[in-house]
Amino acid sequence: MAKQRVLSGLRPTGEVHLGNLLGALNNWVQLQDKHDCLFMVADLHALSSEYADPKPIRHNIRENVIDWLAAGLDVEKCTIFVQSRVPEHAELHLLLSMITPLGWLERNPTYKEQKEELKGKDLSTYGFLGYPILQTADIVLYKATLIPVGEDQLPHLELAREIVRRFNHLYGPVFLEPQPILTHIPKLLGTDNRKMSKSYQNYIALTDSPDTIRKKVLQMITDPARVKRGDPGHPEICNVYSYHKCFSEGKISKLTEDCRTAKIGCTDCKEMLAQVLINYLKGIQEHRSRIKDDPEKVDEILEEGSKRAKAIASATLKEAMAAMGMSNEL
Ligand code: TRP
Numbered sequence: 001m002a003k004q005r006v007l008s009g010l011r012p013t014g015e016v017h018l019g020n021l022l023g024a025l026n027n028w029v030q031l032q033d034k035h036d037c038l039f040m041v042a043d044l045h046a047l048s049s050e051y052a053d054p055k056p057i058r059h060n061i062r063e064n065v066i067d068w069l070a071a072g073l074d075v076e077k078c079t080i081f082v083q084s085r086v087p088e089h090a091e092l093h094l095l096l097s098m099i100t101p102l103g104w105l106e107r108n109p110t111y112k113e114q115k116e117e118l119k120g121k122d123l124s125t126y127g128f129l130g131y132p133i134l135q136t137a138d139i140v141l142y143k144a145t146l147i148p149v150g151e152d153q154l155p156h157l158e159l160a161r162e163i164v165r166r167f168n169h170l171y172g173p174v175f176l177e178p179q180p181i182l183t184h185i186p187k188l189l190g191t192d193n194r195k196m197s198k199s200y201q202n203y204i205a206l207t208d209s210p211d212t213i214r215k216k217v218l219q220m221i222t223d224p225a226r227v228k229r230g231d232p233g234h235p236e237i238c239n240v241y242s243y244h245k246c247f248s249e250g251k252i253s254k255l256t257e258d259c260r261t262a263k264i265g266c267t268d269c270k271e272m273l274a275q276v277l278i279n280y281l282k283g284i285q286e287h288r289s290r291i292k293d294d295p296e297k298v299d300e301i302l303e304e305g306s307k308r309a310k311a312i313a314s315a316t317l318k319e320a321m322a323a324m325g326m327s328n329e330l
């Protein structure tokens with residue numbers, strides 16, 4: 001049986017952080033061995049929130065891709081490309097926008113949440129409302145059927161499936177309905193206990209130095225009931241503990257016990273976490289600096305990947321145009 005195609009993307013709106021690593025990248029690295037994978041830098045999607053100051057996007061694209069490679073993506077096994085270098089995304093977005101009822105977009109819970117989260121930005125734009133249509137185009141251009149995403153993206157996947165059904169019903173079977181692949185890793189909160197987000201600046205970046213990591217971890221909020229060193233802790237409500245659960249697996253039962261019995265203080269517990277994170281990121285950071293030694297390599301990777309992506313995307317777009325009776329080649 002032919003391998004199933006996987007497509008996923010991240011928006012280059014800032015630095016790659018631990019949430020991206022646990023929620024997406026580590027999973028991508030696993031998937032590249034099993035499937036035909038395409039991983040996309042969603043720079044057009046980034047524009048939907050960053051349109052007022054788009055300059056950093058170019059820089060972020062490069063730096064983010066270096067992080068992806070440092071985390072273990074291997075272009076011998078997968079394709080990495082930049083969304084805007086494949087104009088078919090914008091073209092198919094337009095075609096799909098013709099058949100997508102406004103109500104489907106307005107009902108989207110992720111849209112409402114994001115508007116709330118990015119309060120400082122004016123997101124009452126047509127592009128932002130149409131975000132899931134662009135995401136649908138991303139997916140169906142490659143006839144990708146497996147889409148690794150976080151839970152917040154499930155409404156977008158459902159919309160993609162609805163748009164596919166509507167297109168196929170109107171014009172004939174061109175597109176495939178995508179399925180989400182969810183990771184079972186619980187979502188990491190930011191260091192301030194809010195949702196981890198680039199707009200809140202409450203994350204640990206893959207490139208953070210040991211000092212920065214230590215500083216960020218020491219500022220984290222713990223169990224508020226532990227006022228004195230001798231007070232027993234409640235690890236289940238402590239954010240530091242949830243990080244330990246992700247990164248200190250082998251030591252977690254002892255740590256739980258030591259927290260509950262006040263054998264360990266919160267500062268020691270945080271020091272431990274900082275050290276674990278520093279060690280965890282050390283390998284990635286070393287890999288990163290080796291990649292940085294050969295800057296042209298990253299350009300080549302993106303050039304090559306975008307060319308590969310474009311070959312697939314343009315064939316699908318032609319098919320879609322033909323199905324709609326819009327082809328100039330007939
Ligand atoms: N919307 C996704 C996010 O914010 C990023 C994305 C863009 C994406 N296009 C995609 C994810 C296509 C999966 C498939 O995380």
Ligand code: SF4
Pocket residue numbers: 222223226233234235238239240241259260264265266267269270
């Ligand atoms: Fe949290 Fe650790 Fe303090 Fe327990 S000891 S409350 S797990 S920081």
